[in-house]
Amino acid sequence: MGRPHTYDRPAGVIGNTRGEYRSRKGTGMRGYTDKKDAVSKRLRRIEGQVRGLERMVEEDAYCIDVLTQISAVNRALQAVALELLDDHLSHCVAEALSQDGGDPEGKIAEASAAIARLVRS
Amino acid sequence: MGRPHTYDRPAGVIGNTRGEYRSRKGTGMRGYTDKKDAVSKRLRRIEGQVRGLERMVEEDAYCIDVLTQISAVNRALQAVALELLDDHLSHCVAEALSQDGGDPEGKIAEASAAIARLVRS
């Protein structure tokens, strides 16, 4: 593998999101672009789990079973978060290695703040 | 309300076992029955937050913003869990005070296991 992250976003892409403004080169490079489909799929499964929780409560499921399911959803969300974070950090380093601008140090600071929120949430 | 928890338990129910608590058609003695609507509403809101997460990823939102939102969903789920747990524990004590059977000690043991899962999730 040559470079860990390459993003083949078409030039002139429309539909910029807020994130792009953080990227100096305006390439909209997301750390997780490569894995977007996998992340989306996992989030849809989590959405299904939350709907399952609603159904459990609707049907008066035993409280402890609801709690067990909530713990499972939390773990699933954390797994997504950890994967996104890993991609973000790899991306920061890749950006630093590529020496083509960007703000890897600023992104590391943002990542540290996000990690703190995760650890405390 | 005089006592914090009153349950319209049919007279003559002796020695409820945990199994009964799982029955849909049972007496509906859920610790959280009183708050079912509030819990359902919060879960629907959480479902909406998860859908928001899917949309963010779809639109290539900035990774850190996705992480921040995941932390918010985790906290919201924890808040639901803590409320369910508080109701469950109050219910255990109410059951013990009422002295009419049930298995408050068994439920406390279940609750402790659920707390451990929450703390570690």
Next chain:
Amino acid sequence: MGRPHTYDRPAGVIGNTRGEYRSRKGTGMRGYTDKKDAVSKRLRRIEGQVRGLERMVEEDAYCIDVLTQISAVNRALQAVALELLDDHLSHCVAEALSQDGGDPEGKIAEASAAIARLVRS
């Protein structure tokens, strides 16, 4: 086992701690009295782990290894907390079953608040 918690504290005990004022009967019943030695031992081991952390930093140990050790200490502390909590909850139910006063509902409320702090810490 007849009753889950009996506390053979001598009457007229001196050296009351703050906790006693919470007990209507002034028996100073601690939920964890039975397990005090085990809890003390675990805390001493945790103290040793923290000293190990200090030594690691002193000797410029690799950052990731320090983090791994911090996670281990956190888990050990959580295990102590979960055990204390389980004892406290069992004690609340025992107190409710014994019908001899006390404030099991108040203690459950305190426990719920403590659980919330643990889950969020």
Next chain:
Amino acid sequence: MGRPHTYDRPAGVIGNTRGEYRSRKGTGMRGYTDKKDAVSKRLRRIEGQVRGLERMVEEDAYCIDVLTQISAVNRALQAVALELLDDHLSHCVAEALSQDGGDPEGKIAEASAAIARLVRS
């Protein structure tokens, strides 16, 4: 301070491998070297908090008060962990920017694993 991280690395060190970072007599390139005194001081304070916990248990302190104190120690440990992690990540990026070897990608992978342990602990 111009660059956020400068390491008095001996000239002529090429292609550091991770192994070197573990060597006590190595170059001392710890992400947290700059902050070693502050980290040591915080750990000593945490050690004191754990000893306080032992004393509380010894004196039969109220269970909930012990739990509150455990939560405080956990948060203090997490704060140390988050600071060490931030330094480690900044160090990875600085190393990548300096382009003089090292294995920033490997270190990011290690950091991600450590973050996962922290989030789950």
